[in-house]
Amino acid sequence: MSFKAILALEDGSIFYGEGFGEEKVDVGEIVFNTSMTGYQEIITDPSYKKQIITFTHPHIGNTGINDEDNESSKIHASGIVINEFCSKPSNWRSTKTLEEFLVEQNIIAISGINTRQLTSLLRDKGSMNCCIGSLSKISETEALEKAKDFSGLQGMDLAKVVSTDKDFIWNEGVWPNLNLATKEYPIVAYDFGIKTNILRLLSDHVGIVKVVNAKASFDEVMSYKPKGIFLSNGPGDPEPCTYAIENIKKFLEIKIPIFGICLGHQLLALAGGARTYKMKFGHHGANHPVQDIKTKEVFITSQNHGFAVDEESLPKNITSSHISLFDKSLQGIEFNDTPAFSFQGHPEASPGPQEIQKLFNKFKLMVEDYAKT
Numbered sequence: 001m002s003f004k005a006i007l008a009l010e011d012g013s014i015f016y017g018e019g020f021g022e023e024k025v026d027v028g029e030i031v032f033n034t035s036m037t038g039y040q041e042i043i044t045d046p047s048y049k050k051q052i053i054t055f056t057h058p059h060i061g062n063t064g065i066n067d068e069d070n071e072s073s074k075i076h077a078s079g080i081v082i083n084e085f086c087s088k089p090s091n092w093r094s095t096k097t098l099e100e101f102l103v104e105q106n107i108i109a110i111s112g113i114n115t116r117q118l119t120s121l122l123r124d125k126g127s128m129n130c131c132i133g134s135l136s137k138i139s140e141t142e143a144l145e146k147a148k149d150f151s152g153l154q155g156m157d158l159a160k161v162v163s164t165d166k167d168f169i170w171n172e173g174v175w176p177n178l179n180l181a182t183k184e185y186p187i188v189a190y191d192f193g194i195k196t197n198i199l200r201l202l203s204d205h206v207g208i209v210k211v212v213n214a215k216a217s218f219d220e221v222m223s224y225k226p227k228g229i230f231l232s233n234g235p236g237d238p239e240p241c242t243y244a245i246e247n248i249k250k251f252l253e254i255k256i257p258i259f260g261i262c263l264g265h266q267l268l269a270l271a272g273g274a275r276t277y278k279m280k281f282g283h284h285g286a287n288h289p290v291q292d293i294k295t296k297e298v299f300i301t302s303q304n305h306g307f308a309v310d311e312e313s314l315p316k317n318i319t320s321s322h323i324s325l326f327d328k329s330l331q332g333i334e335f336n337d338t339p340a341f342s343f344q345g346h347p348e349a350s351p352g353p354q355e356i357q358k359l360f361n362k363f364k365l366m367v368e369d370y371a372k373t
Helices: 039-043 098-105 115-125 140-149 196-205 218-222 242-254 263-271 358-371
Strands: 003-009 014-021 025-033 051-055 079-081 108-111 128-134 168-170 187-191 209-213 229-231 258-261 276-292 298-309 318-324 330-335 340-343
Touching (some): 003 108, 014 098, 014 140, 025 079, 025 115, 025 276, 039 051, 098 108, 128 140, 168 196, 196 209, 196 358, 218 242, 242 263, 258 263, 263 330, 263 340, 298 330, 318 340, 340 358
Parallel strands (some): 051 079, 079 108, 187 229, 229 258, 258 340
Antiparallel strands (some): 003 014, 003 128, 014 108, 025 128, 168 209, 276 318, 318 330, 330 340
């Protein structure tokens, strides 16, 4: 059931459209995603916590929702913004419509928006705080006030909010085979907002994965006798996650293999002495070219981040490994004195290209070498 809805940005911009999903009011940082497929994976990615997603692809909802493509147990985005909503999906895997899924998850969406205009605005002015809501529950003036009152993501620690409450074991491989891990190289994965396909790829490449809370201590993790440490993706600003940074420093000291993705990449860099910064509008999409600095090879990658590592702040023992060909921002680092590396983008994709999944194999080889010592 549709309803009249409003999208209000902190700069005073107002958009009106047809609301669907849960009839409510919410706030967040509005960003745009350029992926042409995979809206289900995108909205269930925990990295979108406290964000409102604008899809640049004009049709959303065409393939419905299935039971296999969620990247977490729920929708984490505060809302979604689209041009045209397809209420009657056509796909053999679909079990419900996007609207039914949104209602189940208590999430609001708005359609009928000129997403080209909105995206151009965000590119010019940068990501902004935003209010999305039903006009039966909020006025234009109130929506603008809510957008301006939202504190924004800078300084916000959201990793501890989305992290698992209970540690668990993961041993299921990638879809569609979902093979169970048999390798004898247990690793520990810190859940700062971990995506399901990351766990599947870790299981396929390395073995059984012990997933722990974002605040799990160094001593607790080492009691599991891991052969490697994985630092997951996640939402929010990395700098307030001091509990994680201090733990990572200890792992670096004992030279255990470490692999970080997205937020995990930023946390590893901070632990190594580098700095991070808030980007103008971030990278959100599945068509981002990234270059391996050493080999000059170019990969098309999936990206989802609003913060980045300042390359100029890297200490001498950390080397830049990858760079974005869109804006030259840092995309990967390697430590020279310990087996630790990280990547800013999403090699697990979901959605997106799989060209750089070989980073999981790199971690596998590190873990196998460490297990021999």
